[in-house]
Amino acid sequence: MRNRLWAMALLTGLVSTIVACREDLNGTAGCPALCPEQNIVARDTMLQTFVAVDTTVLGYPAIGTESGLLVASRGDTLDARAVMRFDTLAQRFTRGGVDSAIYALDSSTVTVTLDTTGTKATQPVTVEVYDVDTAVVDTATGAGIPLFRPERLIGGKTYALTELKDTLRIPLQNAKVLAKLRGDAPRRLRLGFKVQSSASAQIRIISREGGGAPTVSYDPSPDTAVKALVNSEASLTPTDNPTLRSDLTDYQLVAASRSTSAGNLLGVGGLPAQRTYLRFDIPSRLIDSSTVLRATLLLTQVSASSVDASDSLTIYPQVVRAAVSLTDVGRSAGILNPAKLEIDSLRLLPTQSGERAIEMVGALREWKVIGSTALQRAIVLRSSKEGSSAGAVLFYSSEAAPALRPRLRITYVNQVDFGVP
Amino acid sequence: MRPSFICFAAVCATVVLSSHAMAQGTLSSQGFGYPPGQLSVFSRALGGGTAETDAFSPINPAALGILRRGGIYLQTEQENRSIEAGGSSSSTRAFRFPLFFAGMPVGSRGMLGVSFSTVLDRTWGTESRDIQVIDNDSVAFTERFRSEGALNDVRLAGSWALRDNIIVGAGVHLFPGENRLTISREYDDSLSFAPLRDSANVNYFGSGVSGGVLWRPIRTVTIGASGRLGGKLKLRESDTLRTTADAPSRWGVGVRYDEAGTTVAFRADRTLWSKMGGLGSTRATPQDAWDFGLGADLLGPSIGDSHLSLRAGARRRTLPFLADGESVRETAFSFGTGAPLARGRATLDFFGEYATRKASGVDATEHSWTFGFGLTVRP
Numbered sequence: 001m002r003n004r005l006w007a008m009a010l011l012t013g014l015v016s017t018i019v020a021c022r023e024d025l026n027g028t029a030g031c032p033a034l035c036p037e038q039n040i041v042a043r044d045t046m047l048q049t050f051v052a053v054d055t056t057v058l059g060y061p062a063i064g065t066e067s068g069l070l071v072a073s074r075g076d077t078l079d080a081r082a083v084m085r086f087d088t089l090a091q092r093f094t095r096g097g098v099d100s101a102i103y104a105l106d107s108s109t110v111t112v113t114l115d116t117t118g119t120k121a122t123q124p125v126t127v128e129v130y131d132v133d134t135a136v137v138d139t140a141t142g143a144g145i146p147l148f149r150p151e152r153l154i155g156g157k158t159y160a161l162t163e164l165k166d167t168l169r170i171p172l173q174n175a176k177v178l179a180k181l182r183g184d185a186p187r188r189l190r191l192g193f194k195v196q197s198s199a200s201a202q203i204r205i206i207s208r209e210g211g212g213a214p215t216v217s218y219d220p221s222p223d224t225a226v227k228a229l230v231n232s233e234a235s236l237t238p239t240d241n242p243t244l245r246s247d248l249t250d251y252q253l254v255a256a257s258r259s260t261s262a263g264n265l266l267g268v269g270g271l272p273a274q275r276t277y278l279r280f281d282i283p284s285r286l287i288d289s290s291t292v293l294r295a296t297l298l299l300t301q302v303s304a305s306s307v308d309a310s311d312s313l314t315i316y317p318q319v320v321r322a323a324v325s326l327t328d329v330g331r332s333a334g335i336l337n338p339a340k341l342e343i344d345s346l347r348l349l350p351t352q353s354g355e356r357a358i359e360m361v362g363a364l365r366e367w368k369v370i371g372s373t374a375l376q377r378a379i380v381l382r383s384s385k386e387g388s389s390a391g392a393v394l395f396y397s398s399e400a401a402p403a404l405r406p407r408l409r410i411t412y413v414n415q416v417d418f419g420v421p
Numbered sequence: 422m423r424p425s426f427i428c429f430a431a432v433c434a435t436v437v438l439s440s441h442a443m444a445q446g447t448l449s450s451q452g453f454g455y456p457p458g459q460l461s462v463f464s465r466a467l468g469g470g471t472a473e474t475d476a477f478s479p480i481n482p483a484a485l486g487i488l489r490r491g492g493i494y495l496q497t498e499q500e501n502r503s504i505e506a507g508g509s510s511s512s513t514r515a516f517r518f519p520l521f522f523a524g525m526p527v528g529s530r531g532m533l534g535v536s537f538s539t540v541l542d543r544t545w546g547t548e549s550r551d552i553q554v555i556d557n558d559s560v561a562f563t564e565r566f567r568s569e570g571a572l573n574d575v576r577l578a579g580s581w582a583l584r585d586n587i588i589v590g591a592g593v594h595l596f597p598g599e600n601r602l603t604i605s606r607e608y609d610d611s612l613s614f615a616p617l618r619d620s621a622n623v624n625y626f627g628s629g630v631s632g633g634v635l636w637r638p639i640r641t642v643t644i645g646a647s648g649r650l651g652g653k654l655k656l657r658e659s660d661t662l663r664t665t666a667d668a669p670s671r672w673g674v675g676v677r678y679d680e681a682g683t684t685v686a687f688r689a690d691r692t693l694w695s696k697m698g699g700l701g702s703t704r705a706t707p708q709d710a711w712d713f714g715l716g717a718d719l720l721g722p723s724i725g726d727s728h729l730s731l732r733a734g735a736r737r738r739t740l741p742f743l744a745d746g747e748s749v750r751e752t753a754f755s756f757g758t759g760a761p762l763a764r765g766r767a768t769l770d771f772f773g774e775y776a777t778r779k780a781s782g783v784d785a786t787e788h789s790w791t792f793g794f795g796l797t798v799r800p
Contacts, residue, residue, distance in 0.1 A: 024512075024513055024514040025513050025514075025515060025544065025545055025546030025567055025569075040604075040606065040617065042553070042555060044555075044556065291615070291617050291618075291619065292615055293555065293608075293614055293615055293617060294555055294556070294613060294614050294615070296556070296613075344612045344613075359612060359613040361613065361614060361615040362612070362615070364615070365615050409556065411555050411556065413617055415619075416604055416617070416619040416621075418566070418602055418604055418619070418621055419600065419602055419621030419622065419623045419658045420623060420656065420658060420663055420664065420700075420701050420702065420705075421451075421452050421453060421701045421702065421704065421705035421742075
């Protein structure tokens with residue numbers, strides 16, 4: 001009996017030890033004296049000629065995809081307008097259970113939400129609303145801007161500075177709205193927004209893409225039992241392109257801007273918006289055969305005198321996801337990974353100048369994993385307020401003097417030789 | 422009943438202890454690793470004193486002759502290390518299967534056996550915090566360095582009883598092995614600095630031969646002596662031959678006294694680790710080392726038809742690889758016991774060992790508790 005107990009104890013101990021066994025090998029004491037094998041040598045290199053392509057790309061964001069609509073009157077530096085489409089309007093109402101066509105209107109109003117961080121005004125601001133409906137293509141600046149003329153004025157109001165809050169309710173002329181509802185098809189409202197002030201002024205309307213929900217409302221009857229009819233934004237043209245049709249529910253028009261081109265420089269931001277596209281040609285031994293610990297893109301900023309140059313600008317460096325076979329730089333600059341996925345954002349003041357550092361080791365890690373034959377090794381710099389803010393930042397390109405060109409500083413480890421003690 | 426209960430409680434206590442205690446291993450695991458000693462649980466409990474006369478310890482091939490009948494043997498160990506260095510301390514825990522043996526008789530005088538044992542266990546890990554200056558920016562990082570694997574000894578050996586009191590043996594050794602190493606460095610600022618991760622695979626292959634003799638001049642005294650001559654030992658990294666040296670040779674002698682259920686044994690062993698010189702860098706230069714062991718196995722209280730064994734031992738040796746340029750000396754005290762199972766067809770042995778390792782001139786002391794079980798099945 002005792003012998004069995006003794007054997008059982010040993011057997012229990014054996015099984016329990018194996019079951020309870022969990023290795024924990026990481027010790028923290030004794031290094032570096034007792035850890036002589038951990039000799040990791042990091043090397044630095046500065047690449048001067050790594051840029052395969054660097055250029056400024058226009059056309060982003062695509063018309064209608066702006067998150068905010070800038071309506072500005074900034075003297076001779078910026079004149080920006082916004083257009084909203086209300087292509088489906090309620091044309092009938094019900095009173096006392098009887099359905100009836102609208103024959104009179106009252107309290108016609110267009111309601112928009114403002115991004116108050118985009119409001120700039122020192123004097124009362126008049127928001128003018130124009131009927132910009134036309135049978136021709138109205139998204140081009142050349143066609144859209146001339147429609148903002150006095151006989152097309154359909155509403156407006158002057159706001160004191162204290163009234164420029166989150167929501168603007170701009171009265172419309174009832175008779176003109178009613179004429180739209182009772183006139184010939186298409187019975188729709190396409191409204192253009194413009195600001196006037198005795199001084200420089202601007203507002204930023206939150207677009208549908210930005211989460212805004214502009215509406216046009218009107219009272220079809222003086223009977224208080226009949227509620228106002230509220231119409232949301234809607235676009236019914238072009239009929240052959242649903243994506244564009246949806247995008248064009250509201251969109252930005254730039255009548256005049258001083259910062260339309262970066263020239264030989266690399267531009268980010270501004271109106272119309274610019275992106276900088278940088279394609280890299282980094283030696284394979286650095287990306288594929290080494291472990292890159294840090295990669296810093298050094299750009300030399302040029303002081304800019306653009307609109308809102310004193311406002312800091314958040315820039316998103318984003319990794320391009322376009323295929324190597326896509327040679328169109330303009331299209332490549334639109335196929336991007338989400339912002340702040342591999343590379344952190346940075347804030348810059350357009351008026352400042354000097355060297356700026358972008359930490360992009362995350363991009364190099366991704367490029368190493370993906371390889372060099374599938375995706376372009378490129379990044380795009382774009383403004384966080386792209387298309388809805390006039391501020392622009394400029395950098396010297398690879399065509400500048402050698403000291404001012406983009407450079408890439410890489411800290412890497414060739415190979416850690418630690419297998420043999 | 423009471424002694425059994427006490428022993429059961431002691432075993433359980435050691436299990437609990439081994440589950441929570443942790444140790445560290447960089448003082449003993451320098452160079453190509455830590456040598457567990459190629460000792461069975463029985464010999465380990467006796468401080469290695471019986472290694473030259475123990476059939477399960479792949480030291481002296483002549484000792485196979487003591488078995489007389491076939492069997493298999495499996496050993497498991499858990500070592501908990503703690504190190505105190507430079508005012509800080511840490512602990513680690515490692516688990517290993519250091520020894521497997523199978524043997525069968527050949528005629529009435531011969532035995533054949535094959536064993537698989539660990540020569541150098543290079544299993545350890547370190548985790549350290551430091552600061553690196555990159556482009557004039559100081560960035561803190563955590564570095565984890567881990568090594569797993571061992572250099573092993575596969576021995577095919579045979580023994581032959583020339584006379585009733587003289588047995589000779591010989592063995593052929595292969596030394597395969599593998600070390601899997603990984604390193605990672607994670608920077609606190611993970612947006613600006615990418616982590617460094619790398620791995621390496623080191624393979625060994627070598628050979629050797631051994632021979633030994635067991636002589637019993639009188640009924641109570643057995644003397645064993647053996648030697649091993651190491652052949653070429655090659656080190657490959659990622660299939661590329663990096664270095665070549667010799668496998669470590671060794672020789673040793675032991676004496677054992679058996680009288681009325683009491684065994685007292687002593688052993689002196691010299692391993693010529695320096696023959697591995699050149700296999701690694703100058704930082705891993707091995708040195709020849711002595712290993713002395715003394716132990717006793719006493720007949721304990723009677724339990725049923727069997728007797729309880731109570732074992733104890735002491736061991737003093739030098740480890741093969743220097744730590745920070747200094748020799749590491751190990752002093753160990755061990756205890757153990759064993760019990761027959763299945764009407765004597767199986768045996769379960771247990772040992773516990775407390776070891777202290779020090780290197781003069783190095784501000785570090787390492788302590789370890791090792792617990793092991795050995796299961797013998799002899800149909």
